[in-house]
Amino acid sequence: AEQAVMITGPGMPRLHSIEEAGERASGGFVHALLHGRFANPHELASRAAHHQFDVEGVYAVVAARGVLQAATASGLTRQTNLIRSVQQLQPERGATTMATSLGDLLVIVRKVGSGRARGRDGKSEHAAAAGLVRHSDGDAAAVAFGRPGRCVSGIMSSYREARVALEVARRLRYEEVAGYGDLRVFAVLSQVAQDVEGVAFAREVFESLHSPGERGDDLEAVLMAYIESGGNLNAAARSLFMHRNTVLYKLDKASRLLGMDIRSAENQFTVWLAHRIRVLAEVEAEVGREINPVA
Numbered sequence: 001a002e003q004a005v006m007i008t009g010p011g012m013p014r015l016h017s018i019e020e021a022g023e024r025a026s027g028g029f030v031h032a033l034l035h036g037r038f039a040n041p042h043e044l045a046s047r048a049a050h051h052q053f054d055v056e057g058v059y060a061v062v063a064a065r066g067v068l069q070a071a072t073a074s075g076l077t078r079q080t081n082l083i084r085s086v087q088q089l090q091p092e093r094g095a096t097t098m099a100t101s102l103g104d105l106l107v108i109v110r111k112v113g114s115g116r117a118r119g120r121d122g123k124s125e126h127a128a129a130a131g132l133v134r135h136s137d138g139d140a141a142a143v144a145f146g147r148p149g150r151c152v153s154g155i156m157s158s159y160r161e162a163r164v165a166l167e168v169a170r171r172l173r174y175e176e177v178a179g180y181g182d183l184r185v186f187a188v189l190s191q192v193a194q195d196v197e198g199v200a201f202a203r204e205v206f207e208s209l210h211s212p213g214e215r216g217d218d219l220e221a222v223l224m225a226y227i228e229s230g231g232n233l234n235a236a237a238r239s240l241f242m243h244r245n246t247v248l249y250k251l252d253k254a255s256r257l258l259g260m261d262i263r264s265a266e267n268q269f270t271v272w273l274a275h276r277i278r279v280l281a282e283v284e285a286e287v288g289r290e291i292n293p294v295a
Contacts, residue, residue: 025050026100027083027100029047029050029098030107032047033098033109033152034102053098055151058149060112060146062107062145064141066141068105086108095111096110098110107159109159142166142169144163144180145165147181161180162180165180165186168283169183189277193281193284198277202281205258209223209257223262225240227271231265
């Protein structure tokens, strides 16, 4: 036993170092996949072969916030163990799962099939991964995923969609696992939110509400609570923890500033649409800056 300890003892740190180096290489490969950072197809092919990664497969990306706590040694250990656990998740034969940390995000790249599957929502494929992420540390996390896509370009697109869905869900206080396909209205409005005329429309609708001397954010919150409650004044008051008369006063003031009767269903739709376009435009710009920062 003493001889065995003398022989194996010095080798254990070396073994851990090799394992950690492998994990760093795996994380670096996932980063490159998410951002398309390969010098040429040969580099992609060689690195993919090293990690036994099928570059022609169909993958979807899951992004989670609130599960990583790397500020302490114990938090870093939990983070490492979580990433290992996620990568070992293989409920289906031939499924590949890779994960890494990106700032405060846990990002998972999971193979969900082969061929062309861009139109699929991929909800069932993510159920186990999202469930593991949400309950990994005893607390609920914010989890979102993009639509499946093929090859590296599909992974990049799915990652962007996951990031957009994650931020949109946060702003709208959507507490469930958010799939980009679930937020279909945002998928439809995505092009409008990137169009100059669409952004101008959203800005013009709310411009008078945010004029100098007005509490625009407060009025807008009341306005959206009223619209999202289906025009039910009492329900809006309850959701805002305000008195019914206070909500009514603020709605009347918002109507005067907007120049439209907010009780009209058509006007409610106009305000709702402008709000959604503005939220999506802000999120798209924010995610774009993070994914592709200006050098």
